[in-house]
Structure formats: structure tokens, C-alpha cells
Amino acid sequence: MTASTREQRRRTPVARILLRAADLLARAPASVRAAAADIDAILAALPITLVPALDRAFRDAGLHADLGLEFVDLRAADVERIERCGATSGALGIASLVRDGHAREAAVRRLGPRVDRLATAFLINRLNDYVGPIGDLAWAGLQPRLTPRHAHLLVRCLPLVARMAEWVRAGVSRRRTLQDLVRTRDARPALWDSLRDRDIALVWSTGAVLVELCRGQPEIHDVLAAALGRRDQQLRIWAARLAVEPAITPPAVLHELAPRLAADRNPAIRVAGVRGHAAAGDREALLRATFDPHGLVRHHARILLAARFGSADYRGLALATLAEPAATRAALVGALATLSEFGRRPDIPAVAAFTADPRITIAAEATRTLGLLEKLP
Numbered sequence: 001m002t003a004s005t006r007e008q009r010r011r012t013p014v015a016r017i018l019l020r021a022a023d024l025l026a027r028a029p030a031s032v033r034a035a036a037a038d039i040d041a042i043l044a045a046l047p048i049t050l051v052p053a054l055d056r057a058f059r060d061a062g063l064h065a066d067l068g069l070e071f072v073d074l075r076a077a078d079v080e081r082i083e084r085c086g087a088t089s090g091a092l093g094i095a096s097l098v099r100d101g102h103a104r105e106a107a108v109r110r111l112g113p114r115v116d117r118l119a120t121a122f123l124i125n126r127l128n129d130y131v132g133p134i135g136d137l138a139w140a141g142l143q144p145r146l147t148p149r150h151a152h153l154l155v156r157c158l159p160l161v162a163r164m165a166e167w168v169r170a171g172v173s174r175r176r177t178l179q180d181l182v183r184t185r186d187a188r189p190a191l192w193d194s195l196r197d198r199d200i201a202l203v204w205s206t207g208a209v210l211v212e213l214c215r216g217q218p219e220i221h222d223v224l225a226a227a228l229g230r231r232d233q234q235l236r237i238w239a240a241r242l243a244v245e246p247a248i249t250p251p252a253v254l255h256e257l258a259p260r261l262a263a264d265r266n267p268a269i270r271v272a273g274v275r276g277h278a279a280a281g282d283r284e285a286l287l288r289a290t291f292d293p294h295g296l297v298r299h300h301a302r303i304l305l306a307a308r309f310g311s312a313d314y315r316g317l318a319l320a321t322l323a324e325p326a327a328t329r330a331a332l333v334g335a336l337a338t339l340s341e342f343g344r345r346p347d348i349p350a351v352a353a354f355t356a357d358p359r360i361t362i363a364a365e366a367t368r369t370l371g372l373l374e375k376l377p
Helices: 003-010 013-025 029-044 050-057 061-067 076-084 089-095 101-111 117-126 132-145 148-156 158-166 172-181 185-194 200-214 220-228 233-243 251-262 267-280 283-289 295-309 314-322 329-342 345-352 360-373
Strands: none
Touching: 003 013, 013 029, 013 050, 013 061, 013 076, 013 089, 029 076, 029 089, 029 117, 050 117, 050 158, 076 089, 076 101, 089 101, 089 117, 101 117, 101 132, 117 132, 117 148, 117 158, 132 148, 148 158, 148 172, 148 185, 158 172, 158 200, 185 200, 200 220, 200 233, 220 233, 220 251, 233 251, 233 267, 251 267, 251 283, 267 283, 267 295, 283 295, 295 329, 314 329, 314 345, 329 345, 329 360, 345 360
């Protein structure tokens, strides 16, 4: 590993916490408090899924060697001392990850009374402890949170609750208890608020719960619209697939979402928009989609247009678009692509005029189409 690579690795959130965790062993109370505050600040700014990532990192000998660290060998007495120094929930959470079982037990006992987001996350993570009594102790520590008043804490930790399905040791009944609580009416405000969170894993987990609660109802519009408004491509694709599921999304809601789907930069999502236009009987929107720059969208749009309204004169419409001075870049690319499928040799001059277009995508599509037209008999 090069020096620059090692330095970059030291700047990752996990590495920064590991480096500060070593300072929890300091004898000076001020140093312990400073390290604890730094750990809390790092955790507060990052997705809650960093907790299980840290759990793995604390057992990763290779990572410790790369960082020039020894394992953080906290003992139960150290955990007690850290608490006396004013330890935060983040610092005690870090103590719940160390190799020593007595230290983990001591940390879990001290996390129980701390009814906040970080303490809740570390307790959920510790449900999977390979020492059964520690997992039981973590579950006991979660009990004060299993009330409607604290449902928002579990909502904020939903990605961890969802991951419990992958944990071999975590009890099914415990997972169901947590899942049932976040589906109660008292948790609804926190669920809706989490849709706007910057943590995409939280948005995804929250959205999945709200889809179950709102399926087939007009409120599903707000869930899907929130997901479609995010930058994460996989989240938008997930929402688009749900939008075209009749059992989940009523036709009226799909019609409302169709323009947003059709305007997405991802072609798979635009295909969902095409299906929305077809469901709404919007011939003009379907016709526009048959000139989409992407072949997948054009293909689906033509099939649905023909099924509902009959086919169109794609060649004539494409040539008319090329002759339109105000045509947009996307429209010109779509028209050129359409001529590569429906064009004839007489169309060569109209296409060749765009091979020198200063817009790279238009020139590239014109060159490709021209090559195909020149091969026609």
C-alpha cells in the first residue's frame, strides 16, 4: 500500500473513529472527553449503517495494521472509568464493539439508560452478539424504547432493523417486535420526516415501510415522489417499479407521477413513465416518448402507442423534427436515432447535415445513423 493510499484510508470515517477510539484508554479525563466528543460528532454526521461497519472494523486485523494500530483492548474497568469521565453514547457504543466480552457487557449495561439515537443503534447492533447473555442484555436495554413515545428512535434506526433479517443469532420475535412498533400510528410522523433525510439507507428503509402502509391509497404518491426526487439512482428505479404496480399504485397516482418519471435521466425510469402515459391514455406523451434518445424507451413507447392508438409515421415525424430550427438536443438525437431504424437512402442529406453539429451527442448520433443509411440498397 502506497503512502498516499494509506493516508486516504486514514481519512475514512471508520478509520477516524478507530484512531480516536485508542484515545479512550488515556488516563487524563480531558483526553477521554475530547475523544468521546469527536467520536459522537463523526457518528452524528454519518448514516446509521456505519455502526455494523464499525463492528466489523474492530475485528479487522489487516485494517488495524494498515493504520498502525493495536486492537483497542478495553476492559470492564476501563468502561467504568470512561463513564466517570463523562463518556458519550458514541464512546460507550464503541466500547460495546471490543473483543473483551466483559467490556462489551459493561458497555451494554451503560447504554441501556441512554434513550437516544446512538445508544439505540449500538444496542440493536449488539443483539447479534455471539455471547448470548450480552444479546439478551441488549434486548433488555431496548425495552424502555418499545413504546409509542420513543418510536421515532427506532424509525431512525430502521436500516439496522432491516438488516436483522440477515443476522443468524438475532431472534425472529425480537425483529418482529421492532418492525411492528415502527408500523404503529405513533411512528407515522417520524416515518414521513425520514423520507427527507440525507441518509439514503434510512430513506429506503422508511420508504419500504410506508409503501406497505399506504399501498393502494392516494398517499402512496408522496412516498414515491419523495424517492423519485433523490439523486440515488437505485432508489429512483425502485420507486419507478412500484409506480407501475397496480396493486401498489392506483391509476390516478401513476398518471400524476408519469411526467416526473418521463423526465428522469435514467431510461429505465422513463419506461415507467411511458407506461404511466399509456395508462392515462395520453397519446401525445406516448408519441413524444417514441422519439426518446434511448432505444429502450422508444421500443416500449411504440408498442404501447400501437396497442392503444395505432402506429405513427415515425420517419415523417423524424424528418420534420430535423427541419425544425427550435428542436432541442434530445429531440434531435431521438429523431436521428429513429431514422436509423425507419430511414431511407433519400434521407441521407438531411442526416449528413448534422454530422458536423458542435453538440457532440447530436454529431455522434448523426454519424451512426448516416453509416446505417449508406448501407441500404
